[in-house]
Amino acid sequence: MLIVMETAASQEAVKKVCALIEEMGLTAHPMPGAQRTAIGVTGNKSRVDADRIMTQPGVKEIIHVTKPYKLVSREFYPEDTVVQIGDVKVGGSEFTIMAGPCSVESREQCLTIAEAVAKAGAKILRGGAYKPRTSPYTFQGLKEEGLKILAEARDKFGLLVVTEAIDTETIDLVAHYADIIQIGARNMQNYSLLRKAGKTQKPVLLKRGMSATLEEFLMAAEYIMAEGNRKVILCERGVRTFADHTRNTLDLSAIPYVKRTSHLPIIADPSHGTGRKDKVIPLSRAAMAVGADGLIIEVHHDPANALSDGPQAITPDMFESLVTQLRELAPVMHKKC
């Protein structure tokens, strides 16, 4: 259920309505917008007694939401959510580029790549310190040491850091070092991890699962938001299909669908979405043209010797060329890049 307050409704009025909702055993999610405040209501198992709420001062309208997602829904919160982290914004009129190595392999490797992507125009550094790997016998990441290297790169090159949390045991450590916590495709339905990511109150980058429908994807975001964390950034990263010319099939239609259904920002990952370095640049352009709010790109200065996902990493030179192309496209899409 969604309560829409009048434009002129006071802060006091909003608080009173929230208090009433809590009194009824439900949870209130006040969402102040530029024009008016809306209050999301969750926790109802059956239909709520709307009359008691409707009679409160300042209440304009009550909308009964029938979709399974509530907090992520654009019906619930009609304006674009812009996730602001320091000076960097994700969503709205921004086009935000995240780039860096698949894994943090060493201090030198990470700083080299971070410098290159910062110089080329990335605002956010990506890099895995905890790696979910198919085999228990392959490189699993530098763990806390990797997080420290990322933090050093951040300080040195004025970047923000996004890195993956793979379990509830280590997410607090990740949250301590990172600016944005990434939840990977394999964990999109790891609900305990989603809830804990919500509780950190840090921005969360949530990747679509390999065979997730968009309803399941948005419901996973709902788990994070249900903990009171509204700073969720979605990411389309390709899905599993029969097609074998790419590692996954990047489903760009997901982006306009999500923009219409939800208020959350959504970016694309053409590196995992194709798994082929020569497809990263054209699909990045396509992601901007389809309406994405940004990109997350794997860059490696020596892809042949990368410890993970070498075939999909582009070089710093290719990355620079990509940013140049995106900056030519951005004005047409009314985006700042």
Add this chain to the structure above:
Amino acid sequence: MLIVMETAASQEAVKKVCALIEEMGLTAHPMPGAQRTAIGVTGNKSRVDADRIMTQPGVKEIIHVTKPYKLVSREFYPEDTVVQIGDVKVGGSEFTIMAGPCSVESREQCLTIAEAVAKAGAKILRGGAYKPRTSPYTFQGLKEEGLKILAEARDKFGLLVVTEAIDTETIDLVAHYADIIQIGARNMQNYSLLRKAGKTQKPVLLKRGMSATLEEFLMAAEYIMAEGNRKVILCERGVRTFADHTRNTLDLSAIPYVKRTSHLPIIADPSHGTGRKDKVIPLSRAAMAVGADGLIIEVHHDPANALSDGPQAITPDMFESLVTQLRELAPVMHKKC
């Protein structure tokens, strides 16, 4: 096998090599390029005696092609094929828009839509006269009457006509009226139809099958080219996956893959590729940004009453807005639109 001639090789030299190939029981496909001529050789069951050919005057190099496709391969013919039909080009630096109704339903409907799309900037009119329908009891198209209406629209509004041929019985009739023969997704592996389309020597628009790999797609084009018809335009139109927010999943990564592997032009069909009218404009922009050579779009002035595929047709107003957006994007992509 591919024979690369020297830059200075005369027409005479090319002819002699071709004659030798034919004498050896093989088929020669001379492909004159801007720089030099290459001669494709097909029909060999085992390794060809290359020595006899290598010693001919003007022969620079012999390349043994191991890929299953030959004539469609960029190794075979390194320059972009541009299909020229009258004044209209498909491929190269052109971005060509084909638009019109799913089915020709009546003279009035077809002329109304044709006028609108011509005015907005389409160069080629699409419209089905023979419709492959899932049910034998639904509208199957106006057949020859539909072809005549398309021809009238062509003459009236200066458009070319692309329309589908669904069987070997009626393809000659289609070829008589149409400028481009479309082979639909359901018939991508109807090899008898492909061969006959090749034999017409008319330009052919070949759509990717619903679950075709790109190798199968290019091999289908090979069937057409093996008949000596080099005027093939490919079309990505979405594939079947588990995703349910669109009717098909438009696989835009197919476009840079095809551009790299083949010399043939490739366009996108975001109408069938998404099946949702509100996804057509963003995915059209993305198709241009990913490197497509054009689009084929379903337009209907009254989608609610369309006899087929109403939910995916955009209105003439939306089409006009789409063309405006594409024209803003085109210079960034170095395309004329």
Add this chain to the structure above:
Amino acid sequence: MLIVMETAASQEAVKKVCALIEEMGLTAHPMPGAQRTAIGVTGNKSRVDADRIMTQPGVKEIIHVTKPYKLVSREFYPEDTVVQIGDVKVGGSEFTIMAGPCSVESREQCLTIAEAVAKAGAKILRGGAYKPRTSPYTFQGLKEEGLKILAEARDKFGLLVVTEAIDTETIDLVAHYADIIQIGARNMQNYSLLRKAGKTQKPVLLKRGMSATLEEFLMAAEYIMAEGNRKVILCERGVRTFADHTRNTLDLSAIPYVKRTSHLPIIADPSHGTGRKDKVIPLSRAAMAVGADGLIIEVHHDPANALSDGPQAITPDMFESLVTQLRELAPVMHKKC
């Protein structure tokens, strides 16, 4: 629409109702059952005036069918269709095994395999004379010569022959030699071919398309039946998915779904359904256990040198072992094998 006649209704009454239907511009499909006759009605674009029919003598009930398929529907014809060809039955309490090479490669190869499968218990010989091949440069079948060899094998070993028709040009020739015309997966939506297969009035084995939903599959059968040909045998042969341990994913749940929705018999093709010879026997047992009416199996006495699909062909020894296992299972499934 379906008209159910009373148990006691005379032949005369049935004929009168059919005449009335034809008079109304519709098509009548009388379907005599063990208990009573039902009359399917097709060709109606809007709701039929049922009152005129209901008042006819012998009419018990009128059922308005809302599903897109009519003639294939079990609502239309509640009893199992048994396709009888000479002494051989497909459907009902029979479990019918079709076996033979992928392609007819030579007289000797075909007769060797035919003798082996006949001895082991196959009733029907399979073998391709016209082969739809991904590449135009690979073996396309022996064509009419292949058909003659199949006919010779039939006469020699008392088998029936099933072989594929790939286009409308050659289907009459196929129909001349074969007992059952196979329509392959690639042609499942080649509607002109389906209609012509219907018109031959010969039994048709229709394979499910690689990415066909069951509704599309049943509608393809409807095209054949709409030509008045009720002798349709369906075949599940695997679908395209992301799974890479088999060539296709054999979707055995299709079999109970089809048995419930349609009256037509359905068999399984574990050779194409898995593409791996060591999976053919277990999946054949599973197909019987799930309720299939038979199997079509590729057998080759020298798979390593087969001209097509060697990796999925089992040897005559393996085939014999398979039949032994099926005969053990058959009584549990109340099937004759």
Add this chain to the structure above:
Amino acid sequence: MLIVMETAASQEAVKKVCALIEEMGLTAHPMPGAQRTAIGVTGNKSRVDADRIMTQPGVKEIIHVTKPYKLVSREFYPEDTVVQIGDVKVGGSEFTIMAGPCSVESREQCLTIAEAVAKAGAKILRGGAYKPRTSPYTFQGLKEEGLKILAEARDKFGLLVVTEAIDTETIDLVAHYADIIQIGARNMQNYSLLRKAGKTQKPVLLKRGMSATLEEFLMAAEYIMAEGNRKVILCERGVRTFADHTRNTLDLSAIPYVKRTSHLPIIADPSHGTGRKDKVIPLSRAAMAVGADGLIIEVHHDPANALSDGPQAITPDMFESLVTQLRELAPVMHKKC
């Protein structure tokens, strides 16, 4: 790497080889078989100095395993693993039926169903106490209360209990009450949970992820076994495809593939694998016929009012009929049921 000991090798010899392996910084996994002992070696990043091992007394052969999975591989451990829990066996010549409600909803519901399935022939009671649900607002399970109810049902009806663990926080509690810990499809690549499941040393039922290849599935089992836990039971539960007549596509070919590649037992889940109650019985028969070691089935005495997954639960009557059919099939498959 796999070390095969001579048939006559003493326990002492095995211990010495293991000590040497550990001394080399590697991990030894002795696997006593009926004939001889094999010793798996993991932890090597590069090729191990096999000479030192080969010279030890009792060592017959050293096999360098190149597949990514080691401990799960049949090359590593050639005999069928039989997981024994009390009197109940899973694997080998047993066909083991697990049955019960999707969720434990109440003491009464659970005991009613447990009694029915025990009476009909189930050996193991399934039932979710912790439920991973797509929506944060739907029933999430009775948690510890649910575990207690399951334990009560076990004691009362002589059943074992299998129930799902959804996170590392609660897995110890699950392990305390359950006989078998289930890892669900959504968590198949939650590697921290897999490792912790391994460490409990309890039997683990591992379900295939919705879009997992079989290599990924076996590698997930490898994570559990790498913790020294050899009691892993695999479960095919259907994968995501375009097919829409069932909720998932049950991929029965996975079963013979796993039996050939791995020594671990594998069962099927036709309830989730089809999502349709009328498909559970035929697909259960097919699973036995394809070679599965057992089934896990959802049973509910009142499916219409089930709190989760009602459409796929069969009634106790249907379950009884299913067991009867399986017992008829079992002798043909040389299985005890």
